[in-house]
Amino acid sequence: MDISVVVPLFNEQESLPELTAWIDRVMQANGYSYEVWLVDDGSNDDSWQVITALAARNDCLKGIKFQRNYGKSPALNVGFQYAAGDVIITMDADLQDSPDEIPFLYQMVMEEGYDVVSGWKKDRKDPLGKTLPSKFFNFVTRKVSGIRLHDFNCGLKSYRRNVIKSIEVYGDMHRHMPLLAKWAGFRKIGERVVEHRPRKYGTSKFGLSRLITGFLDLLTLMFVGKFGKRPMHLFGTIGTIMFLIGFVASIVIGTTKVYALANNMPMVLVTNNPWFYISLTTMVMGTILFVTGFLAELVARSNPDRNHYLVETVLDA
Structure with a gap:
């Protein structure tokens, strides 16, 4: 037809x-x-x-x-x-x-x-x-x-x-x-x-x-x-980047605190530093995104069509 x-x-x-x-x-x-x-x-x-x-x-x-x-x-x-x-x-x-x-x-x-x-x-x-x-x-x-x-x-x-x-x-x-x-x-x-x-x-x-x-x-x-067959590549990448940003920020805060103690400088509560909350939030969000990517990967692997690919031509001698 x-x-x-x-x-x-x-x-x-x-x-x-x-x-x-x-x-x-x-x-x-x-x-x-x-x-x-x-x-x-x-x-x-x-x-x-x-x-x-x-x-x-x-x-x-x-x-x-x-x-x-x-x-x-x-x-x-x-x-x-x-x-x-x-x-x-x-x-x-x-x-x-x-x-x-x-x-x-x-x-x-x-x-x-x-x-x-x-x-x-x-x-x-x-x-x-x-x-x-x-x-x-x-x-x-x-x-x-x-x-x-x-x-x-x-x-x-x-x-x-x-x-x-x-x-x-x-x-x-x-x-x-x-x-x-x-x-x-x-x-x-x-x-x-x-x-x-x-x-x-x-x-x-x-x-x-x-x-x-x-x-x-x-x-x-x-x-x-x-990302339908590899969701971890998206969620894992974004989650890792956000976690690293928070982790680096927490190191900077800790280093500043140690430096102040070593030099008898006026002490500022860590909780008064806005970077403390920024680092905490990004680390938590990064962890959540990473776990989301992991769970999405498990779902994708349990999909019966996970290895379904469109084949155009097969030459079989």
């Missing part, structure tokens, strides 16, 4: 007939074999009934229904598990993503060799209250991750099949799929300017809170990607 299209949705009953008909026209015009996985993320409107009716008329349409609303990332993750195409394309169900982009996204993966292609909504049809925070978020993510994309939030992306079979999307990590792919060893990540259309039906399901959660998820990914 050439293409699997994964469409997570929540309360999008009005747009589904138009979206699926549009996708079918594009696939037929280009001669692609395809499937569309419509993942209903616990909608409370008639979205599932619409999906059922559409699937009855078109064998290429398939549906997954969650018992409740879990979020976009879980919907994508489950859709990826079922996707069987050589190229997997994700898009939103609100008709703001154009299915006309599918052939170009497919060609960039299959013909130009990209592992991941992210859409860039250069001319975005959203209010300023959404575009400005998004620009700031993309700037920070670009600098932190080292991936030179303009629009990490764009739902229109294409992936080589082995990419989505090698990563797990959870929480709200769908914004950071290119980074997940990078950590999994897929380095050829590109982007394409795509058409962004005004919302035709309903209202947006995302608020400003996603800006905060997006940064928290980014920090989580950076930590897990670098």
Whole structure:
């Protein structure tokens, strides 16, 4: 099968007939074999009934229904598990993503060799209250991750099949799929300017809170990607440095006290010296961080996936 299209949705009953008909026209015009996985993320409107009716008329349409609303990332993750195409394309169900982009996204993966292609909504049809925070978020993510994309939030992306079979999307990590792919060893990540259309039906399901959660998820990914299998390297290093700072400060305080005694200088209580509290605090915090790293290492070693690594090729003569 050439293409699997994964469409997570929540309360999008009005747009589904138009979206699926549009996708079918594009696939037929280009001669692609395809499937569309419509993942209903616990909608409370008639979205599932619409999906059922559409699937009855078109064998290429398939549906997954969650018992409740879990979020976009879980919907994508489950859709990826079922996707069987050589190229997997994700898009939103609100008709703001154009299915006309599918052939170009497919060609960039299959013909130009990209592992991941992210859409860039250069001319975005959203209010300023959404575009400005998004620009700031993309700037920070670009600098932190080292991936030179303009629009990490764009739902229109294409992936080589082995990419989505090698990563797990959870929480709200769908914004950071290119980074997940990078950590999994897929380095050829590109982007394409795509058409962004005004919302035709309903209202947006995302608020400003996603800006905060997006940064928290980014920090989580950076930590897990670098130290997930070796947490002691982080906690142990910081803990050791803090303990040494406190230890050196305590030596300085002790040396000053001995010098004052030897030279009959006026005595100052150690507890009146602010460095006493600084050294005590840093030594305690350093010890706590070191123990935290030790416990995290024990947890990591008991993880059944601790020796799970992605192997690309094996030559066995």
